[in-house]
Amino acid sequence: DVKVTQSSRYLVKRTGEKVFLECVQDMDHENMFWYRQDPGLGLRLIYFSYDVKMKEKGDIPEGYSVSREKKERFSLILESASTNQTSMYLCASSSPRGLNTGELFFGEGSRLTVL
Amino acid sequence: AQSVTQPDIHITVSEGASLELRCNYSYGATPYLFWYVQSPGQGLQLLLKYFSGDTLVQGIKGFEAEFKRSQSSFNLRKPSVHWSDAAEYFCAVGAGNQFYFGTGTSLTVIP
Numbered sequence: 001d002v003k004v005t006q007s008s009r010y011l012v013k014r015t016g017e018k019v020f021l022e023c024v025q026d027m028d029h030e031n032m033f034w035y036r037q038d039p040g041l042g043l044r045l046i047y048f049s050y051d052v053k054m055k056e057k058g059d060i061p062e063g064y065s066v067s068r069e070k071k072e073r074f075s076l077i078l079e080s081a082s083t084n085q086t087s088m089y090l091c092a093s094s095s096p097r098g099l100n101t102g103e104l105f106f107g108e109g110s111r112l113t114v115l
Numbered sequence: 116a117q118s119v120t121q122p123d124i125h126i127t128v129s130e131g132a133s134l135e136l137r138c139n140y141s142y143g144a145t146p147y148l149f150w151y152v153q154s155p156g157q158g159l160q161l162l163l164k165y166f167s168g169d170t171l172v173q174g175i176k177g178f179e180a181e182f183k184r185s186q187s188s189f190n191l192r193k194p195s196v197h198w199s200d201a202a203e204y205f206c207a208v209g210a211g212n213q214f215y216f217g218t219g220t221s222l223t224v225i226p
Contacts, residue, residue, distance in 0.1 A: 004158070035216075041218060042205065042216045042217055042219050043159075043205065043216040045213065045214075058213075090158060090159070092159075103149065103161045104151075104159070104214055106158035106159040106160070108157055108158045109157070
């Protein structure tokens with residue numbers, strides 16, 4: 001069965017802390033994505049990656065960075081967390097044919113609270 | 116620019132009643148269209164997708180959607196809603212190398 005696993009379902013961090021959100025997929029997908037979900041705003045793309053060591057900015061990259069050292073793993077990094085980064089973070093992956101024709105497979109989400 | 120509009124933020128229906136969730140998109144080329152469902156505290160699950168061909172597509176859990184090019188719409192329907200259908204529903208467009216999502220419609224089902 002297809003699986004995207006996000007390491008932490010719930011995190012509570014303090015302002016200024018460095019935060020790592022990890023995502024692993026077992027489908028050998030080339031493409032991986034990080035979205036942020038907020039009420040009334042839907043899903044907004046933070047970063048995406050088409051291959052190992054490659055990354056592209058999405059719509060709201062400010063305050064975030066990513067790392068893709070292995071094909072199956074895509075990490076989202078908040079260098080210095082702020083309260084306005086309190087949100088639900090969703091990781092997703094897709095196959096190359098799924099760039100715009102296939103589907104995204106989502107993890108269960110990581111709910112981050114920054115105090 | 117690509118965009119997806121879900122005009123209904125929240126819908127309440129009685130169990131057994133029919134359902135239609137609206138989705139309008141803006142995209143210059145032939146769109147690739149998706150409906151996803153999100154149960155509370157969970158990630159998103161694909162309900163159905165449209166790439167080409169028959170404009171009426173069937174999905175999981177008894178859902179269907181109809182692509183209407185003239186109206187730039189891809190509305191989701193279900194003839195008889197079950198209490199377990201209560202969730203948030205997202206319409207999405209695949210454009211270029213990205214996916215664009217609507218803001219979602221929250222569905223409440225009354226017993």
